[in-house]
Amino acid sequence: MRVDVITIFPDYFGPLSLSLIGKARGSGLLDLEVHDLRTWTSDVHRTVDDTPYGGGPGMVMRPEPWGQALDAVGPGTLIVPSPVGKPFTQADAQALASLDHLIFACGRYEGIDQRVIDDAAARMPVLEVSLGDYVLFGGEVAVIVIMEAITRLLPGVLGNADSLTEESHAAGLLEAPVYTKPASWRDRDVPDVLRSGDHGRIARWRRDQSLLRTAARRPDMMAAYPPSSLDKADRKT
Numbered sequence: 496m497r498v499d500v501i502t503i504f505p506d507y508f509g510p511l512s513l514s515l516i517g518k519a520r521g522s523g524l525l526d527l528e529v530h531d532l533r534t535w536t537s538d539v540h541r542t543v544d545d546t547p548y549g550g551g552p553g554m555v556m557r558p559e560p561w562g563q564a565l566d567a568v569g570p571g572t573l574i575v576p577s578p579v580g581k582p583f584t585q586a587d588a589q590a591l592a593s594l595d596h597l598i599f600a601c602g603r604y605e606g607i608d609q610r611v612i613d614d615a616a617a618r619m620p621v622l623e624v625s626l627g628d629y630v631l632f633g634g635e636v637a638v639i640v641i642m643e644a645i646t647r648l649l650p651g652v653l654g655n656a657d658s659l660t661e662e663s664h665a666a667g668l669l670e671a672p673v674y675t676k677p678a679s680w681r682d683r684d685v686p687d688v689l690r691s692g693d694h695g696r697i698a699r700w701r702r703d704q705s706l707l708r709t710a711a712r713r714p715d716m717m718a719a720y721p722p723s724s725l726d727k728a729d730r731k732t
């Protein structure tokens with residue numbers, strides 16, 4: 496997978512060269528390049544923003560540098576983290592993980608001139624995605640989050656691919672609680688069922704815990720369960 500990131504703060508992406516994402520890059524699974532938007536400015540001050548038409552607080556990112564940047568690195572699927580985007584989900588991560596070329600645009604200030612989005616949408620898929628109902632200083636940290644969600648789904652990145660099927664949101668439910676040694680810790684014991692060796696009983700216990708946890712914390716997910724994406728075999732009557 497090829498990923499281009501366009502930002503006015505390229506140093507934000509140091510973490511992407513660490514840990515699993517670093518390995519994915521090293522093993523050729525992920526070809527990531529971070530670009531400084533100011534590369535595509537032509538004035539001596541390398542200006543990337545200007546005052547908003549119609550007035551109002553703050554600054555807006557100018558269209559010219561973005562247009563030239565996207566011309567240079569595109570076409571691909573353009574992802575723009577934004578407070579006004581569609582909520583980003585595990586299903587989106589799954590879908591994006593199967594694509595060949597992703598381009599991330601990191602907005603700052605009050606946002607990117609809308610014509611950049613409209614112009615890009617005329618020649619490539621554009622997804623404006625929200626990570627939550629809050630506002631960040633810019634898209635950079637959102638890109639790191641999205642990149643983690645996608646990269647861990649790439650074949651060969653996670654040692655144990657089984658963890659992908661059981662994890663939260665993969666089957667439309669929150670994952671059951673997990674335990675490890677010691678069997679007793681500060682007078683708290685691991686549930687006996689998990690030490691029973693009865694794998695059918697353990698699977699049922701975990702399913703029940705997932706349903707209880709999802710009902711208590713995420714009624715929205717319960718209402719949507721089972722997601723239409725699950726095949727018949729996964730549906731529980």
Ligand SMILES: COC(=O)COc1cccc(COC(=O)c2cn[nH]c2)c1
Pocket residue numbers: 575576577578601602603604605606607608612623624625626627628629630631632633634635637
């Ligand atoms: C067309 O899109 C844009 O102009 C994007 O512009 C901006 C402006 C400020 C901050 C951000 C970063 O995204 C979020 O704050 C965000 C994402 N999820 N939840 C909050 C992006």
